[in-house]
Amino acid sequence: MSLDYYTVLRSSRTSSFEEIKRNYKELIKRYHPDKQVVSSDEQFKLIDAAWKTLRDEELRRKYDAVLMEKELEEQYLVCGNSYAINKNFVGNECIIECEECSYVIVVRA
Known part of the structure; x- marks a missing residue:
């Protein structure tokens, strides 16, 4: 950055x-x-x-x-896929998993 x-x-x-x-x-x-x-x-x-x-x-x-x-x-995935988050989860801490590979991210708002 x-x-x-x-x-x-x-x-x-x-x-x-x-x-x-x-x-x-x-x-x-x-x-x-x-x-x-x-x-x-x-x-x-x-x-x-x-x-x-x-x-x-x-x-x-x-x-x-x-x-x-x-x-x-x-943040990008090695597999080429992308992360998606439901707008209902915005404002909460959550873990998002890639459906294609083992990568995960933690989203904190």
Whole structure:
């Protein structure tokens, strides 16, 4: 998976708001353009964009959903088949088995 906002802020999806905020403050001090001899505008902008998304509860929830969707798209079966889940199971934790091979995935919502 490519670089994501959690990685930018040296956090994870399970990090608390306070932990993300603390990391943001440390990074913003380090990469602020006024503090740099060599320009780090791009890094500063990336840190700021990550913070603006992850500090807002609704934006963070949407961002997490996009990450989860990308992760699920990256999961593939060796046999070439695909996983399917009934919409009634969305929101619950469940194990989905491939009908063709022995692969299984755990879906947590």
